[in-house]
Amino acid sequence: MRALDIMTANLHVVLPDEPIAAPAAIMADYSVGLVPVVSDFEEMRLEGVITDRDITVRHVAPRHGEGCLVRDHMTKDHLDVVRASDHVHDVIGRMRHDQLRRVLVIDAERRLVGIIAQADIALRVGPIEPVLVEQLLEEISEPVSRTKKSLLALAMVG
Numbered sequence: 001m002r003a004l005d006i007m008t009a010n011l012h013v014v015l016p017d018e019p020i021a022a023p024a025a026i027m028a029d030y031s032v033g034l035v036p037v038v039s040d041f042e043e044m045r046l047e048g049v050i051t052d053r054d055i056t057v058r059h060v061a062p063r064h065g066e067g068c069l070v071r072d073h074m075t076k077d078h079l080d081v082v083r084a085s086d087h088v089h090d091v092i093g094r095m096r097h098d099q100l101r102r103v104l105v106i107d108a109e110r111r112l113v114g115i116i117a118q119a120d121i122a123l124r125v126g127p128i129e130p131v132l133v134e135q136l137l138e139e140i141s142e143p144v145s146r147t148k149k150s151l152l153a154l155a156m157v158g
Contacts, residue, residue, distance in 0.1 A: 003091050004084040006124040007105045007114030013038045016047055016071035020059055023050045023070060036104060036112050037074050044111045046104060048076035081106050084113050088125060091116060092132060096139045 012026045013036045023035040033052040039045040050070055058064075058073040081104045082091050095103060095116075105114040118137065126133040 001088040001125070001128075002084065003082050003086045003088065003105050003116060004113070006088060006091075006120050007084070007116045008120055009114040011036055011112065011115055013041070013044070013112065014050065014070050015040065016069065016074065018070050019066070020050075020055060020064075020068045020070060020073060021066070024055055027052055027055075034102060034115075036115070037070055037076075038112055044113075046079065046081070046106055046110055046112045048074040049079065049104070050074040079104065082116070083108070088121075089132075092121065092125070092136050095121070096136055099140050099142070101140055 012030060012032075014023045014026070016037055016039075023037075026035050027033060035050050036046060037048040037050055039047055050073060054073050054075055059068055064072075080094075080098065080100050082094060084105050084107050091103065094100065102115055102117040104112060105116060107113050118140065121136060122133055
């Protein structure tokens with residue numbers, strides 16, 4: 001089984017020059033916490049993501065105005081991606097190691113083709129390999145150690 005077999009396709013996406021309200025509306029309408037940011041709707045080249053946390057911490061908390069664009073607050077570095085052709089065990093290994101609740105799926109040209117969330121793994125892999133899914137959920141839910149938090153903070157700065 002490959003990433004392509006378990007991912008959710010047909011994502012709602014935004015462009016970098018859209019107002020910050022656009023991804024917020026998608027999050028509210030579809031009960032999601034992450035919206036991919038793409039170069040354009042034809043090519044779908046992944047440029048970043050905007051999360052509910054990005055909007056809260058980078059836009060609302062500093063009291064930015066309505067004129068902000070997605071590009072002003074999106075995350076564009078250190079994106080967690082897998083290839084559509086990656087084996088599910090490799091995807092799960094990556095999610096376990098990096099404690100990822102969701103990971104974007106790209107093709108060979110870095111075009112966004114889908115997303116894999118915990119629910120996708122549970123629904124599509126769980127019936128076949130329940131112990132593997134149980135281990136994934138345990139490790140993702142494990143609190144990050146202080147050492148790992150420090151290393152993650154350094155990686156984000158550098």
